[in-house]
Amino acid sequence: MASLRQTPTALSLKANLLSPSLCLPKNPFILKISVPRRSFTGVRMSATVAGSYATALADVAKSNNTLDSTSADIEKIEKIFADESVYDFFANPTIDAEKKRQVVDEISKSSALQPHTANFLNVLIDAKRLDAIKDIVKEFEMVYNSITNTELAVVSSVVNLEPDQLAQIAKQVQKLTGAKNVRIKTVIEPSLVAGFTVRYGNGGSKLVDMSVKKQLEEIAAEMDLGDIQLAV
Template sequence: MVATAAGSYASAVADIANSNGTLEATNADIEKMEKFFGDKEVYNFFTNPTISLEKKREFIDEIVTSLNMQPHMSNFLKLLVDSKRIELIKEIVKEFEVFYNKMTDTELAIVTSVVKLESQHLAQIAKGVQRLTGAQNVRIKTVIDPSLVAGFTIRYGSSGSKLIDMSVKKQLEELASQLEFPDISLAV
């Protein structure tokens, strides 16, 4: 049973995509939507109650065409606009990712580093996470965080419950605690 409205929408999209053989393409479309609606101005446009549904529907047609998305994604976005549920889009994206990962036996690993890591390093990290989890596939999402000083962290598992911390920041914090310097905190 899906507990939230966002989960219900995400489940429906995943089921439709799976049944019509477009799960991979739908996942790619969901990732495009995540980036697109991640833009604050776009999100505010769609959640603004003073903008007409017709203008929002026209904009959806433009989005779907320009991002080369599948027709059922247009229908889905229009459904959200018409039912005044478009504010759930970010949650729907997250929920869809969970369904997609379960359907494809994929483990999501979020790799946080100071600088962008090379693709061969990300591939090595993916292989390591695959060994740890036994998942058939591993998807890597990257995040840049200058406060780590150097190194990286890997978060995986259900809801990111497992963490491998290879950052210099963590090593410095551990060193400070071992030396019993409680007043030392690293500037972020």
């Protein structure tokens, strides 16, 4: 059975066979990592600990030459756990771990997750860390981007942009950053009225704002209407 073990080293991954009782596909791994275990308290996992788990998964993916497909798995997981009912189920410490593993098995099959990604979720269940999956997803994105020299650009718009528009945005971000690759993540944001915004850089620190909302705010500022709320 996949398990979390304390070891003197900071991080170590080994391929192994999983007990059939977990009903997962073949070729899982056992994760060994020196981090303290704790019961669910609702406190955000530290970036260091989340980063250790994310790095562990990335190491397995690199060893299997599945880094890109593992990144795709993580995007699927991010969308699944964005559903609060799903997140609350796995974060609930009163629900039996075996029931959580059964649901992970169903999710893995329906989402066609790779064996090592599915097993990683079971590692988090055993370690009582699955409530921190959102933090781990963010850290994995940063690890992946660092390994592949990829710049993440988050494009927010009122409606879905066309593929050619997203491709043009990716080219511009590539020119601005010099990154080898640019990965676009889209977000629907009705408050923008029209147009779009692009966030990139470390933690989304840089912003390109081409939204109508910004234009209206600038017009209001020029007309000294800063105290008037725009009806948008």
